Amino acid sequence: MFIEYIVGLSGLIAAGLFIYGLKAMSSPVTAVSGIVTAGYGMIFVITATFLNLFNVTEAAKPHLLVNLVLAVLALVLGCAWAGWRGRTVQMTAMPQMVAIFNGMGGGSAACLAAVELLSDDPTSPLHLTITVLGALIGCISLTGSIIAWAKLDGRMKKPVRFGGQRIFNAGVFLIALVLGALTVMQYATPMGELPRDLFFLAALLFGVCMTLPIGGADMPVVISLYNAFTGLAVGLEGYVMNNPALMIAGMVVGSAGTLLTVLMAKAMNRSLTNVLFSNFGDSTSSAKGPQGEMHSVDPADAATTMRYASSVIIIPGYGLAVAQAQQKLYEFVKILVADGVDVKFAIHPVAGRMPGHMNVLLAEAGVPYDMIYDMDDINDSFATTDVALVIGANDVVNPEALTDKSSPIYGMPILNAYKAHQVFVIKRGTGVGYSGVQNPLFFQKNCTMVFGDAQAVLSKMVEAVKSLGGS
Template identity: 55%
Template sequence: MAWLPTLIKACYFVAALLFILGLKRMSSPRTARGGIVWAGFGMLLAVLATFFLPDMHNRGLIIAAVLIGVAAAWWSGRRVAMTAMPQMVALYNGMGGGAAAAIGAVELIGYARGLGLLHAVPDTSPLRPEAWAVNGLPPALSPTELALGVLGALIGAVSFSGSLVAFAKLQGWMDKRFVFPGQRTVNLLLLAAAVVAGVLLATSHASAALIVAFFALALLFGLMMTLPIGGADMPVVISLYNAFTGLAVSFEGFVLGNEAMIIAGMVVGAAGTLLTQLMAKAMNRSIGNVLFGSFGAAGGEAQAIEGAQKPVDASDAAVMMAYAERVVIVPGYGLAVAQAQHKVWEFAQLLIKRGVKVKFAIHPVAGRMPGHMNVLLAEAGVPYDLIADMDDINPEFPATDVALVIGANDVVNPLAKTDPASPIYGMPILDVSAAKHVIVIKRGKGTGFAGIENALFYADNTRMLYGDGQAAVGELVASLKEIDA
């Protein structure tokens, strides 16, 4: 069947188009669901085409692995709560990086065996479509393939171990930040050692000990790079490791000569890189600081916050918003924890029926991953034209009668603009404090995920409505219905 390779490449081309079109549709909340479906069909087509590659080995094992992976993903996808979605994304992203690193490991072991440095290695590989040569040795890797294989393995290993740490932090299994003196220097030395080991591997010095040392250093660097990162910076970390995984997959695709891996990896890598830049800008951090800085490290003694938090009853808060002209609702991770998005939209609909102009304000890094709040509001059925980004909504806060903050903390903290010693100083925030009145729904008086006290809660125009997010909004709904009765 001489036409089979051409058909496989055509399937890869169609799959690549579906990846790109799917990603394009994901750029808008209105078409994101369809984009995911398109990209999913592209992946299915690429996987099916791969099974027909000439001389493909171990199909039974591959099918078994695919079935296990699909079953695990289906089960977890249906059972994991929306609040746990960020750590699931981090975990799945780490699996992608680990897969790319595993491909690099197999290729490096085969390369070392071809040099006569290793012997107890199987004579077949399911990864390279051209299979092994007749004499039992793997096909020779060109210098470019070898360099890309090493680079992909390095990036994939870093993404794997770093994503596991991010998962553990988000899951609450690990302290949010872990720092020690000289940590940045240690990290740079680990990276330098991993790069040196990689250069040696790429220049015909492959050996079992060197391969093990290379992966050990790469995995350790991923761990050490992520340990000092605070919880407030997790959106940046997730998007960064997403870019890493895409690049790693693309590089390994070059080694395997697999067009689908090359294109899919490049698309994911490019999208992840752009998203990381946007997230870093939203956090007022450079990419270099994301890679090597100790996130959230304060530069001095923080300013003392004067005043006291002033509570308000749900009935009084409902009256304030019922007779307001403009209300802006600011959701945060606390809304996700309380699963209050449906109640919030019910409350917003009641206000709109009264003639109140209602908008939802979204900070780029609100929640635990990019787009977290947008997903929650879309799940509740909030129309997209009522959702405004930070840059669009900030000029409207001075003309806003009431800003209702639900579970948000660091993204509305005025210290980001007033306190140079604050860990979040310089981070663009939602200018909620500029509204005429601010109502904050919060479970208690504790600090946010970054562990920073919020000056907004002590401002003269702020009132605190304490309680679970869903219960508190439910009280607002009940009070508003009583006014309309």
């Protein structure tokens, strides 16, 4: 009885820490403390789990030692691997790490469901239905996240598409539902293990089929969606296991992931069904031809212009992460600020390859939070800004989204960099963005390209402003 009391109290404390931690993660200022707080909540859950191992039935006691060994082994291996990856991962690889970690959460929920379905204890149809539903969502999150990881990591270069793909995917999903229903029906009419086993195979297959055709430009939304799936699956399995901490944590994560998914889809002015079932984001799609001539300038000249400007807005994109140039960028910014230039950062909701990618990148470099602005808060400032500096971004500053109804990105809100008096774009070459659409901004009279790797270009800019004798 004492152990049950401690376990129940630990779950309640953990749930509170999870909720507080997630709330703190909503702001860059408190995000780190939020992660630490949620980590303490996880410690409470793990402690309660180990305590619960001693609160077993007489029939289960012979297996107690084996369960303890397996639990400790899993904990040691998981902490060691996750800790090592968390410390060594490059910012360019952060999105795929988030995807694979999220997939492990979905897989864990599916494993909990599998254990429950393998047990011989009698249960109700409602209990079985929730177990199967959690297994379905968890399996989809697992294999879908693995495919998302492969795409983000460059192991899958192109979306996989074929004729009749949507019908095939719908068929796989329908088969998974039917097999799930048959698994639930075994409560009344035993039909052997085959429907259950085939159900898991179909659910895992659908996660793969669902993600294969989605292009790289939509990966931030997909990661967010699978995060919501994982939370929902964990919450459902928490109900099955009568574990309040899992229920609360899963539902909070699921609802937060769902809200973030909706907000990101809205930021692209597209529905979730369009994200999942359209061909948007295919980098192999045909792009429009050149719309004039791109004008380029030496990094030193661009830096000099910004040094003598009154205001500069910087728009970071995935190219900044690829070049690992965030530290050099902030070094350049500190020099400008010391010389009296008003510098701000503008963040598009879907910039990068995962939700909040650019915020994390800038935070790693030490950029103060009060210099970072969301799109809605800064867009009106571009018209009165002397210089807009775009680093490795493309689609999020493409004015074609506002003017060309035939464009696949038409209607997507953008950062209004094109309105600035002068625009400098640091870019490796003349290629298009993930949407496969050419950016007319690069051909405007007020836009000048600075070709090269962002790290190398910014290093030259730093040298140039230092040579001017300022701060």
